[in-house]
Amino acid sequence: AQSVAQPEDQVNVAEGNPLTVKCTYSVSGNPYLFWYVQYPNRGLQFLLKYITGDNLVKGSYGFEAEFNKSQTSFHLKKPSALVSDSALYFCAVRDRIRDSNYQLIWGAGTKLIIKP
């Protein structure tokens, strides 16, 4: 079965410093990976996805993620953190559930705190 792990419950970064939020996955076949962000009392917003192609994927709000097949990782990164980046971040992998229908398997989430 597909699975996603986010090993850090919380990541603290000073404003202006680079940030990394970690994600590792376990899939059978080709991975289809996603990152979402959730602000308090809000739904999730799509940041980026990896389906195929370049290992470095660029997304919304200056975020990018690097797909590493040998390490089965898909870490989210940003060169210079903003206080407004503080939120809950979820990594997800696509899973086929039945027939041609698919769902996303979610990581537990990582709380990112950017300190001024």
Added chain:
Amino acid sequence: GAVVSQHPSWVICKSGTSVKIECRSLDFQATTMFWYRQFPKQSLMLMATSNEGSKATYEQGVEKDKFLINHASLTLSTLTVTSAHPEDSSFYICSARVGGGVNQPQHFGDGTRLSIL
């Protein structure tokens, strides 16, 4: 583009009341919609997958008669929590997938916080 509107955003009601939550795709047609439940400081739990014009597919452990899902059109899905009790209090989130492409991202509503007294 790809905006999903979820209404209401917050509901407080008495035990035994039925509550309906609406999820609308505003600028696209959503052949598939998903309903999630999120507990405090936890990840999302998929409750059901809803395809337009057909019955929803519920995940194991989710009561069909308790959580009624209707996906009557390509832009609207509803979740009705019937005879709600305090243990049903939670944050419910819907999402919709653009078109039929399984590699397309899901777009989420802002969620509904349900509090049952």
